[in-house]
Amino acid sequence: xxxxxxxxxxxxxxxxxxxxxxxxxxxxxxxxxxxxxxxxxxxxxxxxxxxxxxxxxxxxxxxxxxxxxxxxxxxxxxxxxxxxxxxxxxxxxxxxxxxxxxxxxxxxxxxxxxxxxxxxxxxxxxxxxxxxxxxxxxxxxxxxxxxxxxxxxxxxxxxxxxxxxxxxxxxxxxxxxxxxxxxxxxxxxxxxxxxxxxxxxxxxxxxxxxxxxxxxxxxxxxxxxxxxxxxxxxxxxxxxxxxxxxxxxxxxxxxxxxxxxxxxxxxxxxxxxxxxxxxxxxxxxxxxxxxxxxxxxxxxxxxxxxxxxxxxxxxxxxxxxxxxxxxxxxxxxxxxxxxxxxxxxxxxxxxxxxxxxxxxxxxxxxxxxxxxxxxxxxxxxxxxxxxxxxxxxxxxxxxxxxxxxxxxxxxxxxxxxxxxxxxxxxxxxxxxxxxxxxxxxxxxxxxxxxxxxxxxxxxxxxxxxxxxxxxxxxxxxxxxxxxxxxxxxxxxxxxxxxxxxxxxxxxxxxxxxxxxxxxxxxxxxxxxxxxxxxxxxxxxxxxxxxxxxxxxxxxxxxxxxxxxxxxxxxxxxxxxxxxxxxxxxxxxxxxxxxxxxxxxxxxxxxxxxxxxxxxxxxxxxxxxxxxxxxxxxxxxxxxxxxxxxxxxxxxxxxxxxxxxxxxxxxxxxxxxxxxxxxxxxxxxxxxxxxxxxxxxxxxxxxxxxxxxxxxxxxxxxxxxxxxxxxxxxxxxxxxxxxxxxxxxxxxxxxxxxxxxxxxxxxxxxxxxxxxxxxxxxxxxxxxxxxxxxxxxx
Numbered sequence: 201x202x203x204x205x206x207x208x209x210x211x212x213x214x215x216x217x218x219x220x221x222x223x224x225x226x227x228x229x230x231x232x233x234x235x236x237x238x239x240x241x242x243x244x245x246x247x248x249x250x251x252x253x254x255x256x257x258x259x260x261x262x263x264x265x266x267x268x269x270x271x272x273x274x275x276x277x278x279x280x281x282x283x284x285x286x287x288x289x290x291x292x293x294x295x296x297x298x299x300x301x302x303x304x305x306x307x308x309x310x311x312x313x314x315x316x317x318x319x320x321x322x323x324x325x326x327x328x329x330x331x332x333x334x335x336x337x338x339x340x341x342x343x344x345x346x347x348x349x350x351x352x353x354x355x356x357x358x359x360x361x362x363x364x365x366x367x368x369x370x371x372x373x374x375x376x377x378x379x380x381x382x383x384x385x386x387x388x389x390x391x392x393x394x395x396x397x398x399x400x401x402x403x404x405x406x407x408x409x410x411x412x413x414x415x416x417x418x419x420x421x422x423x424x425x426x427x428x429x430x431x432x433x434x435x436x437x438x439x440x441x442x443x444x445x446x447x448x449x450x451x452x453x454x455x456x457x458x459x460x461x462x463x464x465x466x467x468x469x470x471x472x473x474x475x476x477x478x479x480x481x482x483x484x485x486x487x488x489x490x491x492x493x494x495x496x497x498x499x500x501x502x503x504x505x506x507x508x509x510x511x512x513x514x515x516x517x518x519x520x521x522x523x524x525x526x527x528x529x530x531x532x533x534x535x536x537x538x539x540x541x542x543x544x545x546x547x548x549x550x551x552x553x554x555x556x557x558x559x560x561x562x563x564x565x566x567x568x569x570x571x572x573x574x575x576x577x578x579x580x581x582x583x584x585x586x587x588x589x590x591x592x593x594x595x596x597x598x599x600x601x602x603x604x605x606x607x608x609x610x611x612x613x614x615x616x617x618x619x620x621x622x623x624x625x626x627x628x629x630x631x632x633x634x635x636x637x638x639x640x641x642x643x644x645x646x647x648x649x650x651x652x653x654x655x656x657x658x659x660x661x662x663x664x665x666x667x668x669x670x671x672x673x674x675x676x677x678x679x680x681x682x683x684x685x686x687x688x689x690x691x692x693x694x695x696x697x698x699x700x701x702x703x704x705x706x707x708x709x710x711x712x713x714x715x716x717x718x719x720x721x722x723x724x725x726x727x728x729x730x731x732x733x734x735x736x737x738x739x740x741x742x743x744x745x746x747x748x749x750x751x752x753x754x755x756x757x758x759x760x761x762x763x764x765x766x767x768x769x770x771x772x773x774x775x776x777x778x779x780x781x782x783x784x785x786x787x788x789x790x791x792x793x794x795x796x797x798x799x800x801x802x803x804x805x806x807x808x809x810x811x812x813x814x815x816x817x818x819x820x821x822x823x824x825x826x827x828x829x830x831x832x833x834x835x836x837x838x839x840x841x842x843x844x845x846x847x848x849x850x851x852x853x854x855x856x857x858x859x860x861x862x863x864x865x866x867x868x869x870x871x872x873x874x875x876x877x878x879x880x881x882x883x884x885x886x887x888x889x890x891x892x893x894x895x896x897x898x899x900x901x902x903x904x905x906x907x908x909x910x911x912x913x914x915x916x917x918x919x920x921x922x923x924x925x926x927x928x929x930x931x932x933x934x935x936x937x938x939x940x941x942x943x944x945x946x947x948x949x950x951x952x953x954x955x956x957x958x959x960x961x962x963x964x965x966x967x968x969x970x971x972x973x974x975x976x977x978x979x980x981x982x983x984x985x986x987x988x989x990x991x992x993x
Contacts, residue, residue, distance in 0.1 A: 233352060233521070233545075234351040234352055234545065234546045234549045234550075235348050235349060235350050235351055235352070235546075236249065236348065236349040236351070236528040236546075236550075236874065236875060237346065237347065237348045237349075237527060237528055238262075238346075238347045238348075238527045238528060238529065238873070239345055239346065239347075239527055240345055240347070241261060241262045241263040241264060241345070241347065241358075242260075242261040242262055242263070242347075242874075245259060245270065245574050246862075246872035246873060246874055246876055246878075246882060247261075247529075247872070247873045247874055248260055248261045248262075248268075248270065248874060249262070249347070249348075249349040249356045249874055250349070250554070250557065250570070250572050250874070250876075251349075251354065251355075251356050251371055251372060251373040251380070251557065252373050252557035252558055252570070252571050252572070253373040253374055253375045253378065253503075253557065253560065254274070254375070254557065254558060254559060254560025254562075254563040254571075254608075255273065255274050255378065255560070255563050255571070256271070256272070256273055256274075256373050256378070256379070256380055256464075256466060256571070257271070257272040257273075257274075257373065257557070257558075257570065257571035257572045258270065258271050258272070258332075258371065258373055258380050258464075259572055259574065260349075260356045260358075260371050262347040262356070262358035262369070264336065264339065264342050264345070264360055264362070265335070265336055265339060266333055266334070266335045266336070267333070267334040267335075267336070267358070267369065268331055268332070268333055268334075269331065269332040269334075269371070269380070269382070269464075270328065270330075270331050270572075270574045271328065271329040271330055271331060271332060271380070271434070271464065271466065272326075272328050272329055272571050272572055272573055273329050273432060273434075273466040273467070273468060274563060274564045274571050275430065275468045275470035275564065275641060276326070276327050276328070276329055276420055276430055276432050276468060277324050277325065277326050277327060277420060277430055277640060277641040277642070278324040278325050278327055278420050278421040278422065278423040278426070278428050278430075279321070279324035279420070279422075279423055279424075279426040279427070279428055279429070279430075279640075279642060280426060280427060280428065280429035280430070280476060280642070281473060281474045281475070281476065281642050282320065282321065282426060282642055282644065283619060283622055283623070283626075283644065283645075283646070284318040284320045284321050284322070284323070284644040284645075284646035284648070285318070285622065285623040285626040285627050285645065285646040286315070286316060286317065286318050286319050286320075286626075286627060286646055286647065287626050287627070288315045288316070288319070289315065289316040289626075289627035289628070289647070290626070290627060290628065290629050291315070292311060292312070292314075292315035292316060293312075293316060293627070293628065293711070295311060296308045296311050296312045296315075296316065296655075296711045296725070297699065297710050297711055297727075299311065300710055300711050300725060300726065300727050301702055301710075301727075303721075305719070305721040305722070305723040305725050305726060306721060306722050306723045306725075308711060308723070308725045309651045309652060309655070309723040309724065309725040310651070312647075312651035312655045312711060312725060313650040313651040313652075316627070316647050316651065316654075316655060317646075317647045317648070317649065317650055317651060317654050317655075318644075318646040318647055318648060318654075320424075320425070320426070320646075321423065321424040321425065321426050321644070322424065322581075322638070322648040322649055322654075323581055323583045323638050323639065323640040323642075323644055323648050324423055324424075324426065324581065324583075324640045324641065324642060325421075325423060325576070325577050325578060325581035325582060325583070326567050326569070326573055326578065326581065326582040326583065326640075326641070327402070327420055327421060327573070327576055328400075328401060328573055328574050328575070328576070329400065329416075329432060329434055329466050330398055330399050330400030330401065330402070330405070330416060330434065331398070331399050331400070332396060332397075332398055332436060332462075332464060333396065333397055333398075333399065334382070334384075334394050334395070334396050334462070335394060335395045335396075335397075336393065336394045337393065337394075337395075338393070339362040339363065339367075340362055340363050341362065342360045342361060342362040343360070343361045343362075344359075344360060344361045345359070345360040346358070346359045346360070347359075349874075351511075351546065351549050351550055351553045352508075352511065352549075353504045353507065353508070354372065354373075354375075354503065354504065354507040354511075354553065354556070354557065355370055355371065355372050355500075355504070356370070356371040356372075357369070357370050357371070358371075365386050365387060365388050365391050366386065366387040367384075367385070367386050367391070368383075368384075368385050368386070369382060369383065369384050369385075370382070370383040370385075370500075371383075372499075372500060372503050373557070374491070374499055374500075374502075374503045375502075375503050375506040375507060375560070376499065376502035376503050376505075376506050377490070377491040377494060377499050377502070377503070378465075378487050378490075378491065379463050379464055379465050379487060379488065379491040380463070380464040381461060381462065381463050381464075381491075381496060381499060381500075382461070382462040382464075383459070383460075383461050383496055383500075384459065384460045384461075384462070385458075385459045386458075386459075389442065389458045390442060390443065390456040390457070390458060391456075391458075392440075392443065392454060392456070392457040392458065392459060392460050393443075393454065393455045393456055393457070394453075394454055394460075395451050395452065395453045395454075396414070396436060396438070396451070396452040396454075396462060397414065397450055397451045397452070398414060398415075398416040398434060398436060398450065399416075400416055400418060401576050402418040402419070402420070402421065402576070403418075403421075404418065404419075405417065405418035406418065407450040408449070408450055409447045409448055409449055409450055409451070409452075411447070412437050412438070412445065412447055412452075413435045413436065413437040413447070413488070414435070414436045414437075414447065414450050414451065414452050415433060415434065415435050415450075416433070416434045416450075417431070417432065417433040417434070417480070417481070418431075418432060419431050419432070420432070421576060421577075423577075429469075429476055430468050430469065430470055430476060431468060431469040431476075431480045432466065432467070432468045432469075432480050433466070433467060433468075433480040433481050433483075433484040434464065434465065434466040434484065435464070435465045435466075435484050435485065435488050436452060436462060436463065436464050436465075437452070437462075437463055437488065437492070438452060438454060438460050438461060438462050438463070439460070439461045439463070439492070439496075440454055440457040440458075440459065440460045440461075441457060441458040441459040441460075442456065442457050442458040442459075443455055443456040443457030443458065443460075444456065444457075445457075461496045463488060463491055463492065465484045465485075465487045465488035465491065466484060467480045467483035467484035467487060468480045468483075470641070473615050473619070473641060473642050473643040507556060510552075510556045510602055510604075510605070511549075511552060511553065511556060513601040513602075513923045514549075514552065514600055514601050514921070514922065514923035514924060515920075515921070515922045515923065516545045516548055516549065516894075516919070516920075516921050516922075517545065517919055517920045517921075518541035518542065518544060518545055518916050518918075518919040519541050519542070519918060519919060520542070521542040522538075522540075522542070523538055523540050523542065523543070524542070528546075528873065528874075528875065529861060529873035531543050532859050532860070532861045532871050532873070532875070533861040535856060535859040535860075536856045536859075536860075539915055541915070541916065541919075543859065544855060544859075544894065546875075547855075547859065547875065547887075547890060547891070547894075548890075548891050548894045548895070550875050550887065550891075551596055551600075551887045551888055551890060551891025551892075552596065552600050552602060552891060554566075554570060554884060554887055554888070555593075555594075555596060555597060555600075555602055555605055555888065555891075556602065556605065557570070557571070558570040558571050558884070559593075559594075559597075559605040559606075559607075559608050559609070560605065560608070561604055561605070561607040561608065562607070562608075563608050564608055564612075564641065565584065565590065565593065565594075565608040565609045565611075565612050566593050566608075566884055567582045567583060567584060567884075568580055568582045568583065568584075568585060568589055568883050568884065568885065569582045569882055569883065569884055570884040572882075572884075578881075579879075579881050581640070583638050583639065583640045584612070584638065584639045584640060585637065585638050586635055586636075586637055586638060586639060586659040586662065586663065587637040587653075587656060587659065587662075587715040587716070587794075587796070588715065588794065588796070588833070588837070588885070589833060589883065589885045590609075590885075591662055591663075591665075591666065591803070592833060592836065592837065592885040592886075592888055592889045592892075593609075593884065593885055593888050594606055594609050594666060594888070595803060595840070595888055595889060595891075595892035596888055596891040596892040596895060598669055598670065598673040598925055599673075599892065599895045599896070599899065599924055599925055599926075600891065600892070600895055600924065600925075601923050601924065601925050601931070603670065603673060603674060603925065606666065606670055609666060610666075610667065610670070610683075612639075612643070613663045613664075613666070613667065613686060614686065615643040616633070616635050616639055616643050616645055616660075616663070617633045617660075617686045617689055617690070618633075618643075619633075619643040619644065619645050620633030620634045620635050620645040620660060620693075621633040621689065622645075623645040623646055624693050627646065627647070628657075628693070628696075628697055630692075630693050630696040630697050631689075631692050631693065631696060632660075632688075632689040632690060632691070632692035632693030632694070632695075632696065633645070633660055633686075633689045633690060633693055634657050634659075634660060634693050635657075635659035635660040635663060636648060636654055636655075636656055636657060636659055637649070637653060637654055637656045637659060637715065638654075651713075651724070651725060652713070652716070652718070652723070652724045652725075653713075653715070653716045653724070655711055655712065655713055655724070655725055656712055656713050656715060657694075657697065657709065657712060658694065658709060658712065658731075658732045658735050658736070660689075660690035660693065660694075661690055661691075661694060661735035661736060661738065661739040662735055663690070664683075664686065664687045664690050664691075664739050664742070665735075665738055665739070665742075665803065665804070667683040667686065667687060668683075668687070668738075668742040668746075669803075669927075670683075671683070671746075672927040672928070673925055673926075673927055673928075673929065674929060674950070675928070675929045675950040675952060677749075677750075680746060680749065680750065681750055683746075684743075684746050684747075684750055684752065687739065687742065687743050687746060688743055688754070688756065690739060691739050691740055691743045691756065691760060692756060694709065694736055694739065694740075695740075695756065695759055695760060695763060697709060698736075698763060700766075701727065701728060701768075701782075704728075704768070704782070705766070706728060706766055706767065706768040706782075707762075707763045707766045707767060708727055708728035708732070708733065708767070708768060708782070709727070709728070709729070709732045709736070710726075710727030710728065711725050711726070711727065712725075712726065712727070712729050712732050713725055713726060713729060714726070714729045714730065714731055714780050714781060714794070714796050714797065715731070715794045715796045716792075716793075716794050717780065717790070717792045717794050717796070719780075719781055719785045720785050720787065726781055726782070727782060728768050728781075728782035729780075729781060729782070729796075730768075730770065730771075730778070730779055730780050730781060730782070730796075730797040730800075731780075731796040731797050731799050733767050733768050733770075734770075734797070734799050734800045734804060734806060735799065736763070736767060737764065737767055737806065738804055738806070740760040740761075740763060740764050741764065743756075743757065743760060744757050744760055744761065768782055770800060770806070770807070770815055771784075772814065772815070772818040773786050773818075775788050775821070775825075776817070776818060776821045777818055777821045777822040777825065778797055778798065778800075778807075778815065778818040778819045778821070778822045779797070780796070780797040780822075786822070788825050789825070790825070790826065791825075791826055791827045791830070792826065793830045793831045793833075793834040794834070795822070795823065795826055795834070795837060795838070795841070797822070798819050798822060798823065798837075798841055800815075800819070801816070801819045801841055801844050801845070802837070802840040802841050802843075802844045802896070803840070805902040805903060807819050807844075808844070808902075808903055809844075809845060809846050810903060810973050810975075811903060816845060819841070819845070820845055823838065823841055823842070823845075826838075828853065828854055828857050829857055829868065829869055830868070830869050831868060831869050831879045831880075831883075831886075832858060832869045832870065832871070832877035832878045832879050832880075832883060832885075832886030833877065833879060833883055833885040833886040833889055834869070834886075835854050835857055835858045835869055835886065835889075835890075836858065836877070836885065836886040836887070836888070836889020836890040836892075836893060837889050838854045839851050839854045839855055839858070839889065839890055839892075839893030839894070839896075839897075840889060840892055840893040840896050842854060842893075842911070843893055843896035843897045843900070843910070843911040844896065844900070844911075845911075846910055846911050847911060848897050848910075848911035848912045848913040848914075848916070849913050849914055851893060851896075851897050851911055851913070852897075852913040852915065852916075854893075855890060855893070855894070857869070857870075858870065858871060858877070858886065858890055859871050861873065862878040862880060866880075867880065868880070875887070877890075895924055896910075896911070897910070897911040897912065897913070898910075898911075898912065898921050898924065898934075899921070899924045899926060899932055899934075901926035901927040901928065901930075902927065904955060905955035905956060905957040905977060906926045906928075906930060906932065906946070906954070906955065906956050906957065907957040907958075907975075908932075908934060908941050908944060908956065908957065908958045908959075909934070909936060909939075909940075909941060909958075909959070910957075912936070912939060914939065916939075917936075917937070917938055917939045918936065918937050918938070919935070919936060920933075920934065920935040920936070921933065921934060928950065928952040928953070928954070929948065929949040929950030929951075929952055930946050930947065930948055930949065930952075930954065931946065931947040931949060932944065932945070932946055933945040933946075940959070940960050940992065941958055941959075941960060941962065941990075941992055942991070942992055943989070943990070943991050943992070944956070944962070944964075944988075944989070944990040944991075945987065945988070945989055945990075946987070946988040946989075946990070947985070947986070947987050947988075948982035948983065948984060948985065948986045948987075948988065949984065949985075950984060951982055951983050951984035951985075951986070952982065953979065953980070953981055953982065954978075954979065954980050954981075954982050954988065955977065955978070955979050956977070956978040956979075956990065957972075957975045957976070957977055957978075958975060958976045958978070958990075959974075959975060959976075960976065960992055960993075961976055961992070961993040962976065962978060962990045962991060962992060962993060963990065963991055963992075963993050964978065964988060964989060964990040964991070965988075965989070966980045966988075967979065967980050967988075967990070968980060978990070
């Protein structure tokens, strides 16, 4: 029985107008601890509910008379295979660098815009397929409306009463069958009557009927002079019980059925970033034919099982659900007032839900908007922005026990290491590979956009950080062996383009920028950017360590060690801040959304309150001056940063800022009614950043030990978490009371040495203990598969 069932029931009895609606919700919620629910249809896109299987996405509106599913397929992008590297860069980058040395930063930036940014295109936009409309004539007025997204089972549901009949629609984007399926049913026979048709915002689409199917086919858009060549085909058909089905001129008509199942198949000619020779017509047909070999019950069962094998690995309990009588948008609206801890649980699990639905092995990684986009030319093209946003999409993957879902990211990294090798040669005359601040499905790696944001050649280093983190969490030696050449290529490029500062003598990258933030000289272009130094320090260190693990010998590692020894150090500036630039330029009134120089605190481990307290205090000063409210993704990053500063109360304050309702596009940052992150507009990275931050508040493992409850807020005094992952290959379950650890269960998945850090004394068989920096530190050797239990003394 669901927590607070009686209080929920008594309240719904007082609200007689919503009685049937809430009774519908009770039986669903009884077996569903985490869901989004509403008492009216979606009126706009950010109220619709997202479903996805990694390849196909749909936004479900749940309208009674004319339901709408806005549809996406992950490979529908404008343009075609291309390389956007600018060959002029090879001549002009040394000239830009010289202007930087002369202090002519704005001139340097203008020259880079004129001669370094891409001359062909700035990446292609991710585009929608179109919409499926389901029209229900003659239903009259309706009551007891209820709409739900089950995070526990990856299903959307719509229910209502009309003319004495209870109607229900269930929607899934099937993982197992690779189609979207909608089941329409009623509690009386012969009551299912509707028409279904497809529309698309693309030009010159072809819509027709073919047997029992309706088809929509078209081609993606031209953009920035590049002809669109992604062909796509969508098909819809139905299986009905009772009644009659007709199909004419692209409209599927079902009358007086007892039940109907609609199936949607979409496919494109995309095969690989350099290959669009597929047959979308045949692919869409084969997918649909295969799906129709199963009945809906089997398809649903397989879908839920596939989803739950990922989702059920982690559970979070912060206490009873006291506000399940409120619709989800009202819960967000009242979050701070109610201290709604169960909404935090739901928001965390919603982040995991989104990653499962957007990043299945064998598919593309989630874009700025995951796999959900209704615009032909969305903000920032809904590409892969690689100076924070793509990376943030994967921050929760390892710690939240979804490690396999990093596969699409790693596939992208392999691709851009190939295209980036060409770009490194063309633009820099260097070996290895380069990535600037954006890429797309065609894996372009040239400098996208004007120099204030595009002149940033260190993206490959950040990509490689994810390869290294995967190794740390899994200890998969074969993975490291395959990743090593990619890491070496990124390091080789940076090693070759680094130059010595003419006055300070440091080895550094010039020109570059601190992502999108302007320094006092009215430009972003500069030398020796703090974030670049941090990224290079991580990459070079990890390549050297990997070469030792794999017993690889190379003269490159000697050169990397030399560069590491002469990198600019992290510096504390005149007002106690961590300097963002090589010179002390930081403005204490700067509240820019990017906090790039704090990469060293999170996601890196170069700054820590325990090992580098002065630098941690400087990072804290920077963070305080930047302020809390910002764009959604920026607040997600700040949750992680405050967790690394071991300040759970401030991290929770940021979660509260993020869980502020946004019902229009004018408010800066927050959360839409469907829990999508608001930049605005919707960007999925903020959801992932906050999910990672919540995990980071409960468990950290970046400093050579598993730190239990490192940043627990005062208001989360009791709770439990099961299934988080720690570096070294450990799975962690724990419960706490009165803000202190009660019990811990650890599973050693790799047989590595275990080190545990706790604020209180613990007892456990075979554990050696010592006191270190006001913490208890426990150590023991483990065997693969060993289970270790710890309890409070």
